Amino acid sequence: xETILVDRFGRVxxxxxxxxxxxxxxxxxxxxxxxxxxxxPDERILTFEEIAEVVGVLARLGVRKLRIxxxxxxxxxxxxxxxxMLSAIPGIEDIALTTNGIFLAPRAExxxxxxVTRVNISxxxxxxxxxxxxxxxxxxxxxxxxxxxxxxVGFQPIKLNVVLMKGVNDDEIADFLAMTLExxxxxxxxxxxxxxxxxxxxxxxxxxxxxxMDVCAERGWTADASGExxxxxxxxxxxxxxxxxxxxxxxxxxxxxxxxxxxxxxxxDGSIKPCLYWTDEFNVRKHMGDEQAMRELxxxxxxxKPLNHEMAQVLALEAQSHTPTARRMSQIGG
Numbered sequence: 001x002e003t004i005l006v007d008r009f010g011r012v013x014x015x016x017x018x019x020x021x022x023x024x025x026x027x028x029x030x031x032x033x034x035x036x037x038x039x040x041p042d043e044r045i046l047t048f049e050e051i052a053e054v055v056g057v058l059a060r061l062g063v064r065k066l067r068i069x070x071x072x073x074x075x076x077x078x079x080x081x082x083x084x085m086l087s088a089i090p091g092i093e094d095i096a097l098t099t100n101g102i103f104l105a106p107r108a109e110x111x112x113x114x115x116v117t118r119v120n121i122s123x124x125x126x127x128x129x130x131x132x133x134x135x136x137x138x139x140x141x142x143x144x145x146x147x148x149x150x151x152x153v154g155f156q157p158i159k160l161n162v163v164l165m166k167g168v169n170d171d172e173i174a175d176f177l178a179m180t181l182e183x184x185x186x187x188x189x190x191x192x193x194x195x196x197x198x199x200x201x202x203x204x205x206x207x208x209x210x211x212x213m214d215v216c217a218e219r220g221w222t223a224d225a226s227g228e229x230x231x232x233x234x235x236x237x238x239x240x241x242x243x244x245x246x247x248x249x250x251x252x253x254x255x256x257x258x259x260x261x262x263x264x265x266x267x268x269d270g271s272i273k274p275c276l277y278w279t280d281e282f283n284v285r286k287h288m289g290d291e292q293a294m295r296e297l298x299x300x301x302x303x304x305k306p307l308n309h310e311m312a313q314v315l316a317l318e319a320q321s322h323t324p325t326a327r328r329m330s331q332i333g334g
Contacts, residue, residue: 005061005264007274007302015065015263016058018051020079022268024072026100027136028124030163030192030205034136044269046285048082052089054266054284057294059091063264067096068116071268074103080114087115096120098161102138104146112153119150120159120188125169126176134168159186159248164212165205173215180245188235188248209249216240223247234260258308264301272298274305 005013023039024032046054055066066086073079087095096118097111104111104121123143125131131140150158160179164170176187192206216223226237226246235248265273270285282301287293 005058005063005298005302007305009259009305009307011260011262011305012062013262013264013302014062015067016055016063017067017069017263017265018055019069019071019266019268020051020073020082021045021071021076023075024070024100025075025102026072026138028100028122029134029136029168030165040269046266046268046270048078048085050270050285050288051082051266052085053288054294055086055092056089057291058264058298059089061295061298062091064091065094065096066092067098069098072100072102073097074099074107080107080110083111083114083116094118098122099146100135100138101143101146103142105142105149108146108149108153108155112155117155118157118159119155120161121147121150122161122163123147124161124163124165126172130169134165157184157186159188161188161190163190163192164207164209165192166207168205170207170211173212174219177212177215177219177221177240177247180240180247181243183245185245186235186237186248187245188250190250209251212247212249258306264298272301274301280304 007013022045026032027034027037055063068079068083070076076082083095086092094117095115097116098120099122101121101123104119108119121143123131123140124134125140128140131138131143147158147160160176162169162176164173173189176189179185180187189209189212191209213223221240223238223240226239235250237246237248239246261275265276266284267273267281269283271281271283273281280301282297284294284297287297
């Protein structure tokens with residue numbers, strides 16, 4: 001087995017995040033504008049065959065784990081076919097899915113059969129009216145039904161992604177933590193990131209994740225660091241003593257995890273991004289059918305991957321060494 005996707009800082013890359021579409025059925029306030037979003041025309045979106053070709057080359061270079069993202073990946077028709085194609089590629093050991101959960105329940109069983117092993121479901125509020133406000137129209141009942149169906153079909157682990165926003169949902173931290181007391185779930189609190197924002201509005205809603213530990217202390221819950229590691233996530237995991245589940249903290253701004261970053265990203269329109277935050281990207285589409293050229297492109301991407309993304313400098317109003325991406329999170333795939 002080759003494992004040669006190593007960058008200049010010694011980080012081994014065995015994980016690929018694949019955005020299968022830049023479209024979404026929701027308009028979450030931290031991800032997309034309410035209107036005016038321009039989507040890629042269908043002919044610019046990678047076909048299933050093109051995605052499989054890229055993954056095949058990367059698998060021969062040591063990539064073992066995949067995450068399917070969007071936009072919302074389940075708006076891509078016949079996604080189960082792609083999952084089956086990817087799971088058949090020699091070397092691919094794990095395929096995870098990140099979804100907003102609206103369309104997951106009726107397709108969970110087919111996705112599981114095709115090869116998806118794990119799911120992350122975005123759930124930024126447990127209150128129906130607030131959830132609808134954050135997502136600009138989402139129905140929380142469909143997401144909760146998808147959570148139950150995910151348990152039934154055997155996805156493991158099941159993670160809930162919660163983007164914390166000051167004055168929006170930070171008063172629900174205790175409610176989310178309480179979910180882990182009785183259920184074998186992982187609730188992951190994520191700091192609000194300045195991805196694709198042209199103004200400083202995100203800063204006003206930024207909440208450092210020390211707030212989660214403060215809530216534990218207020219409730220008298222003792223949270224112990226957990227050694228559980230599923231996949232290649234950036235989460236630092238904890239478990240409240242006696243709880244069935246756990247919670248994780250993903251703090252890309254206040255305490256970035258770049259030193260252990262092991263991932264590349266493939267955008268829906270065919271670009272390899274070595275770093276989520278910076279503008280650098282390399283379009284792989286023109287190299288379809290030429291494995292050597294594709295390999296050289298991956299190595300070029302790794303050669304310029306920075307040591308870290310410097311989001312903390314944005315929060316502190318300090319200068320940065322690179323140019324931040326203008327793409328929205330929905331266009332990159334997270």
